[in-house]
Amino acid sequence: MARFTAEHQLFRQTVREFVEKEINPYADEWEAAGTFPAHELFRKAGSLGLLGVEYDPAYGGGGADHWYTVVLGEELGRADCGGVPMAINVQTDMATPALAKHGSHELKKAYLEPALRGELVASIAVTEPDAGSDVASIKTTARRDGDEYVISGSKIYITNGTQADFLTLLARTSPEAGYRGMSLIIVPTDRPGFRVARKLRKLGNHSSDTAELVFDDVRVPVTNRIGEEGQGFYLQMEQFQKERLIAVYTALGGLQRAMERTAAYLRERKAFGGPLLGMQYIQYTLAELQVEIESLRQLAYAAAEGVVAGENVTRLATMAKFKAGRLVRRVADTCLQFHGGAGYMEEMWTSRYFRDSRLLGIGGGADEVMLRVLVKTEGLEV
The missing domain is CATH 1.10.540.10 (Acyl-CoA dehydrogenase/oxidase, N-terminal domain)
Incomplete structure (x- = not known):
């Protein structure tokens, strides 16, 4: 604890x-x-x-x-x-x-x-039109030309993409070396050849700008590379652990607030001679969801303790990310259902939460990718 x-x-x-x-x-x-x-x-x-x-x-x-x-x-x-x-x-x-x-x-x-300081807006540029969960399949290249990299390719589903001042870009610096031929490179967005191809429309998270980006022979200094050349895949896998943990912690806050708001609504909403919260089915459903939320919290906190202790938390972080992705969908659906017709309206918070929560099981590693990782960590491979 x-x-x-x-x-x-x-x-x-x-x-x-x-x-x-x-x-x-x-x-x-x-x-x-x-x-x-x-x-x-x-x-x-x-x-x-x-x-x-x-x-x-x-x-x-x-x-x-x-x-x-x-x-x-x-x-x-x-x-x-x-x-x-x-x-x-x-x-x-x-x-x-x-x-x-x-x-x-x-x-x-x-x-x-x-x-x-908040003076520069950052973005992470990994996903491509033909390479999402399969990071090893990215095609964007960074060709060495003297003291510069010349970057060509495209990235998609990039959060902060239309406002970013710089990108942490994963690109191929040695195309023939597979996942060992990738590097992480800082790319300022004011460089010639860079452009935002389009701003993307999404199911949810509307307040977040998401973009498709194009790199047409964008030149940056070799000194903009993070770490050694060819280490980009490993460094990005390390970053993914940070991404998944912060996503889980944020989900926990959203889950708890959704439950609080739903209980408050059900306490005030009268039907069938009393408050809806007085119905045993509703009480039991919310109580069971609180058990699930607390289970996720303990899993997340165990991972946090591992981080503090300097341990490898891949297994716990993956489990927490998977459970969070499934649980937010269940809670969002239940909260909307218990608000009835009002919950389906745009003016009610449940509608936005329902849409926004759907991304967690996709972004930062889809549920299926988390399961694939767990197959390895749990020794379930044949």
Whole structure:
């Protein structure tokens, strides 16, 4: 069981106030617009120290323990939309972990430091039209030409894609070397040859801008590479663990708030001579879902403890990501059902939560990919 200190709880209050003041009042507006002002919001988050809680203070990070990341995710999950928390998570735990851990001092000064202040918006560019869950199949290339890489290809489903100032891009630097021939490269989006091909329309997470990106002989310095050439696949797999954990922590916050809001509605809604919450079937269903949420929480916290201890948490993180992807769908469906006709209306939060929650079982590794990993970790291969 986690032991949150008084300092953790003060940080929790800071994040909750940020969500309630800087996100929730504008959620409807941003959802309708299909985007949110990332630079403006990220600067506010950066000023509160929310964008790099575990990173080196030398570059503007908080130097805190992993439980602060748990708190951050849980509280962002209580936002009135899923898109903005996801965009923040990209900045904190998807596009910057490899840069923070393996990037050169110069690269961190140029990109990580302003990203932690919220002055630069970051994005992670891995998925391609023909390579989603199968990361080893990416085709975007980064050809060496003297002291530069010349990047050609395309990426799709890129969160923060229309607003990003730089991308952490996975590309092939040695096409003949398979997954050992990939590198992670920082690509500024102001370089000639880069363009946003289109902004994508999605089922949910409307406030988050998602894009298809094209690279037409984009030149960047070789010094923009993170780590050694050919190590990109491994560094991205490492980043995926961060991505999956922050997604789970954020899901926990959303799950708990959804249950709280549903119970409050059912307590007030009268039908068949009394409040709906008085019906035994509804009570039992909600009680069972709380058991599932608490099970996920304990699994996630066990993974967090492993992170703090410096252990390999691939197994626990994968289990938690899989369970979270399934559970949010079940909870979202139940909450909508128990709100009846009102729950199906756009004006009710249940409709947005139902749409937004569907992504968790796809993004950051689909449910089936998580199961494939677990087949290996559990020794179930033939």
